[in-house]
Amino acid sequence: MGASDTAVSVRGLVKGYGSFTAVDGIDFDIERGETFALLGPNGAGKSTTVEILEGYRDRTAGEVSVLGEDPHHGRLEWKARLGIVLQQTGESGNVTVREQLRHFAGFYPNPRDVDEVIAAVGLTEKADTRIRALSGGQRRRVDVALGVIGRPELLFLDEPTTGFDPEARRQFWELIRSLAKEGTTILLTTHYLDEAAQLSDRAAVIARGRVIDMGPVDRLGPPDARVPIVRWRDASGAHEERTTEPGTLVARLAAAGEPEDLEVIRPSLEDIYLDLVEKAEADDAERSADDAADSGAGRAHRHHHGPEETRS
Numbered sequence: 001m002g003a004s005d006t007a008v009s010v011r012g013l014v015k016g017y018g019s020f021t022a023v024d025g026i027d028f029d030i031e032r033g034e035t036f037a038l039l040g041p042n043g044a045g046k047s048t049t050v051e052i053l054e055g056y057r058d059r060t061a062g063e064v065s066v067l068g069e070d071p072h073h074g075r076l077e078w079k080a081r082l083g084i085v086l087q088q089t090g091e092s093g094n095v096t097v098r099e100q101l102r103h104f105a106g107f108y109p110n111p112r113d114v115d116e117v118i119a120a121v122g123l124t125e126k127a128d129t130r131i132r133a134l135s136g137g138q139r140r141r142v143d144v145a146l147g148v149i150g151r152p153e154l155l156f157l158d159e160p161t162t163g164f165d166p167e168a169r170r171q172f173w174e175l176i177r178s179l180a181k182e183g184t185t186i187l188l189t190t191h192y193l194d195e196a197a198q199l200s201d202r203a204a205v206i207a208r209g210r211v212i213d214m215g216p217v218d219r220l221g222p223p224d225a226r227v228p229i230v231r232w233r234d235a236s237g238a239h240e241e242r243t244t245e246p247g248t249l250v251a252r253l254a255a256a257g258e259p260e261d262l263e264v265i266r267p268s269l270e271d272i273y274l275d276l277v278e279k280a281e282a283d284d285a286e287r288s289a290d291d292a293a294d295s296g297a298g299r300a301h302r303h304h305h306g307p308e309e310t311r312s
């Protein structure tokens with residue numbers, strides 16, 4: 001693929017805050033038109049990465065290109081091609097939803113229709129309500145509306161549906177799908193793994209500032225991550241078996257009579273994600289323990305030589 005097919009390119013990105021390394025050398029590309037999710041536990045470095053891409057934060061090292069420009073030098077015309085929904089809810093304004101959106105629409109060369117956007121985020125009934133009189137979830141919808149009003153080529157969504165009720169979340173998914181269908185490139189961070197599975201083409205899982213896995217959302221995790229689990233109970237107790245042929249196993253069980261509490265479970269993206277993060281954290285703990293043991297051995301070594309040194 002040529003460079004023009006790539007909306008975002010990140011190589012060896014590092015961000016340190018003092019002696020703490022929040023982003024520790026990450027690489028990924030997002031193709032134009034793709035919806036890409038950044039997943040990871042609290043403090044993994046997702047927002048830091050996104051803020052660097054948006055041009056809000058400087059990086060310590062690495063190469064970054066967003067819509068063909070280095071965000072560090074991003075000019076106003078470049079900014080107008082981005083849509084940004086930050087993690088924090090915006091200011092609770094004294095203006096109405098429609099006034100606020102009209103105001104922001106005026107900043108962009110080719111904005112969307114204000115009332116269409118208001119409808120798309122489900123705020124038609126609140127269009128003439130002052131923003132400060134909205135509920136938390138409704139204000140969050142205003143944030144999303146402000147992020148898409150400028151018809152962005154690239155939309156950053158940092159935990160966009162936090163505080164949404166289930167119906168609003170589904171409605172939001174529809175909006176995002178329609179934007180993706182129109183060709184908008186989307187970078188999403190979310191702690192809702194079902195949201196990531198529903199919306200994204202590919203995802204990167206980040207833990208402690210490093211990418212621990214990346215790929216199409218239906219292929220994340222080790223090769224056997226999606227092998228179904230069959231659970232049932234019989235006179236000898238509860239059983240669980242992982243098999244690529246659950247139908248065959250269920251048929252065999254059923255031949256001996258209806259199995260009690262029968263379930264066939266396919267691990268969800270959330271199950272797979274939790275395994276990945278847990279394993280990465282265990283590997284890290286092991287590495288630190290090894291490092292500690294090495295420096296312990298180093299100390300023992302020096303002690304051993306101590307008396308000889310005094311003798312010489």
Ligand SMILES: Nc1ncnc2c1ncn2[C@@H]1O[C@H](COP(=O)(O)OP(=O)(O)OP(=O)(O)O)[C@@H](O)[C@H]1O
Pocket residue numbers: 017020022040041042043044045046047048049
């Ligand atoms: N301005 C700052 N100064 C010092 N440390 C910071 C600063 N901003 C973030 N950090 C630290 O960097 C790490 C990564 O933070 P970041 O906000 O990128 O995580 P995140 O993956 O977005 O987490 P969450 O899921 O909680 O939003 C955290 O340990 C955080 O405490």
